Amino acid sequence: xxxxxxxxxxxxxxxxxxxxxxxxxxxxxxVTILDGTGNAAAGCExxxxxxxxxxxxxxxxxxxxxxxxxWAFAASQTIRPFCWYASAPRIEASQLSxxxxxxxx
Ligand SMILES: [Zn+2]
Numbered sequence: 308x309x310x311x312x313x314x315x316x317x318x319x320x321x322x323x324x325x326x327x328x329x330x331x332x333x334x335x336x337x338v339t340i341l342d343g344t345g346n347a348a349a350g351c352e353x354x355x356x357x358x359x360x361x362x363x364x365x366x367x368x369x370x371x372x373x374x375x376x377x378w379a380f381a382a383s384q385t386i387r388p389f390c391w392y393a394s395a396p397r398i399e400a401s402q403l404s405x406x407x408x409x410x411x412x
Contacts, residue, residue, distance in 0.1 A: 319331050319335070319351075319354070320335035320336070320348075320349060320350040320351045320354050320355075321335075321348040321349050321350060322338075322340050322348045322349065322350020322351070322354040322355050322357075322358045323350070323354040323357075323358075324354075324357070324358070324361070324389070324391065326391060326392075327354065327357060327391040328391065329353065329354075329391070331350075331351040331353060331354060332351050332352055332353040333351050333352050333353070333372065333375070334351060334370075334371050334372055335349065335350065335351050336349040336350075336370045336371045337350065337351050337352050337355065337370045337371055337372035337375035337376075337379075338350055338351075338352060338355035338367055338368070338369065338370040338372070338375050338376045338379050339355075339367070339368045339369070339370050339376075340355050340358045340359060340362075340365055340366070340367055340368075341365065341366045341367070341368065342362050342364070342365050343362070343363075343364030343365055343366065344364075349370060350370075352372070352375045352378055352379045352382070353379075355367060355370075355375070355376075355379040355383075356378075356379040356380075356382035356383040356386060357383070357386055357390065357391075359379060359380065359383035360383040360384075360386035360387065360388055360390070360404065360405070361388040361389050361390075367379055367380050367383075383405070384404065384405045384406045385404050385405075385406045385407075386404055387402065387403060387404050387407075388401065388402065388403075388404075
């Protein structure tokens with residue numbers, strides 16, 4: 308059995324992308340992600356960080372866990388957009404993490 312797959316995908320937080328197979332880590336309302344167009348999603352730290360890394364103009368706000376937003380923001384800087392697409396190209400700036408783009412500049 309694949310340990311990274313959530314046996315109950317419907318039970319994951321609302322910040323998870325439908326094609327991201329990973330399970331939540333911690334409370335599912337640890338952070339809130341704002342997408343910049345008026346939509347908000349509560350998420351765990353793990354999926355909050357991934358969503359933040361994947362959506363241009365997204366912001367993060369604290370949720371139920373003190374410090375989770377800070378951790379997720381820091382993690383998002385090192386995560387490639389849509390990192391669960393393992394075979395996606397990683398050439399252009401939009402396909403690389405913020406940290407990697409900062410090193411290239
Ligand atoms: Zn989650």
